[in-house]
Amino acid sequence: MPEGPEIRRAADRISKALIGKEIIESNFYYERIREKEEKVKNKNIKEITTKGKAMLIRFENDWSMYSHNQLYGRWTVNLNTTRVKSARALRVVLKTKKHAVRLWSATNIDLIPTSEEDEHPFLKKIGPDVLNESCSFELIEERLTSKNFHKKKASTLMLDQTFFAGLGNYLRSEILFDAKIHPDDRPFDLDKTKITQWANSIKNISHLAYKTGGFTVSKSLADKNKANGESKRSYRHAVFMRNKYECLDCKSRIERKWYGKRKLDYCPSCQIQRAKV
Ligand SMILES: [Zn+2]
Known part of the structure; x- marks a missing residue:
């Protein structure tokens, strides 16, 4: 995609x-x-x-x-x-x-x-292009905490092209896992450290995917998952299309959630929900 x-x-x-x-x-x-x-x-x-x-x-x-x-x-x-x-x-x-x-x-x-x-x-x-050099970590943090966006769920924000242009389904799962953010949390629910982490992941994971042609994990991790028998659609990612596999960080099982018709894969142990529900 x-x-x-x-x-x-x-x-x-x-x-x-x-x-x-x-x-x-x-x-x-x-x-x-x-x-x-x-x-x-x-x-x-x-x-x-x-x-x-x-x-x-x-x-x-x-x-x-x-x-x-x-x-x-x-x-x-x-x-x-x-x-x-x-x-x-x-x-x-x-x-x-x-x-x-x-x-x-x-x-x-x-x-x-x-x-x-x-x-x-x-x-x-559309919002700023995440891959554009002018799109800084500061700008991303600023938008995450702005009035227009801070009360929207992470799962919604990560596909909203008015927030940032260029993110899509696999990047959504991979960014939220990298930043360890639960898909139902909103920027509003998170502290400053978490927001900074999220902003870093938005930029870093997008750039990694651009550089590597769609890989969102290191080559050594991808090689390891490949050697374990995973197919390309899963071994190139940390969580996306890896539901039912073990989390690379904590060994819990990766789970899948659906938002509309679009899947989101995440680790329930690493991505703990911070909002009080
Ligand atoms: Zn985990």
């Missing part, structure tokens, strides 16, 4: 293929952007950036392509000579002499003037 770190890694891959290169062909097949295609057709690309789970491809004539992959959109990068077969619907193709970059299946795509990015309905609403 693509969360902030996965989108940023996709942006890195696409940037490598496109930035500083001549675009020799570009096609926009999605209905909504086809009518504005002339604005950016065969224009070179200046930069590619992400805001949470959204990607912005900025063309040199100050137009931008906004895309949000939700759960099903997918970027691919191939050599131009590679024949690509896919059952997915092709939305966008950007070609250089060497590479072909394609966006598949996504339904949330827009072409907008770069100067109007901030007014885009999605970008307007």
